Amino acid sequence: MLSKINAWLHLWLGLAAGIPVIILGITGCVLVFEHDIKELTTDYIHIESRTTEEQLPPSAIYKSVKSVLPDKDIASSWYNGLDKSVKVSLDHSDSLVYVNPYTAEVLAIVDHEDFFHFMDEGHRHLWMPVKIGRQVVGWSTFIFFILLITGLILWWPKKWNKRSREQSFTIKWKAKFKRINYDLHNVLGFYSLTIALVMCLTGLIMSFPWIRSSVVWLTGGYPNRPKIEKTNEEEQIDRPLNDALRVADQIWYKVRYEYAKYNKEAVIVHYPEREDKTVYACTDMEGGTWRDLNFDRYTLELTGRKQGPIDEANTTEWLMRSNYALHTGFIGGMTTKIIYFIASLVCATLPITGFYIWWGKKRKAIKKPKRTQLATT
Incomplete structure (x- = not known):
């Protein structure tokens, strides 16, 4: 009974989320090497x-x-x-x-x-209105995560003998198209499973705050860092544009020589507007991770919660700050980009090969009663 329920879920959830998964897979392939x-x-x-x-x-x-x-x-x-x-x-x-x-x-x-940018919009919200599209992408990713689990259960051999190992781990290229299609779905789906699960989980963290907070709780939470107090507003004085540029320059120098630990010449600096009390900067941009810094505009000291180098982060902070890198394949440079590209391409083909398997079984089921009727006559 459990096996039948698992197969039923895999079929109908796959049909429901097939098109979004194809789009997410193809756009993901393109964006890996943007x-x-x-x-x-x-x-x-x-x-x-x-x-x-x-x-x-x-x-x-x-x-x-x-x-x-x-x-x-x-x-x-x-x-x-x-x-x-x-x-x-x-x-x-x-x-x-x-x-x-x-x-x-x-x-x-x-x-x-x-x-x-067109591919990015497709990947984030399927070229639909943002609020609707993000929900569709989020829930399609959630369904695909379930499909990966149910697919693994369907793939798992009942007996681990030589024949079952060959069927589970190799593609019979000399067989008929129907068998090749089945192997492409079954075997390639297994080989891409680990990366697909990582892409799904990191995508879900981006899509749903409740999943993000759950992961934070399960991994022990962020380190308890004291919040740095802002400068008293009474001491703050409105300053002209030239001074705003001077502040941007000072923060740029300060970040490179006092705070940056990796890739020190890669820094993002925002130009403060008149009403801004803090100035944002970003450093340690390497391997798809980065370090956010907020400076008090008037004292040029860090304000808010201080974010340290990634190698000093605990498990929770490392996972959250590495989430984008884990989702895109940037985490390990060109090697992981290539692996993610292949895995994303396989994920895009799974709804297609799976649909052909279902369609072939459906056609066979329709033809079977006709043959029985003729034999009886």
């Missing part, structure tokens, strides 16, 4: 590397972009290393600006709404 493809196909991201001291501060980048786009509000500068251009984000704009960090030359103004 940054690598952009570097190979553009001439404004990769630049000739120079020394750390030759990198220009955020104020120089700001003034350069402002001279080209005087009507645009500049939000932040993304330094991506000594051999990469600085990516500048603009408020209320679909454009991104790429600037040479050594000469402040504007290399390109690129529309953010490109092919990869």
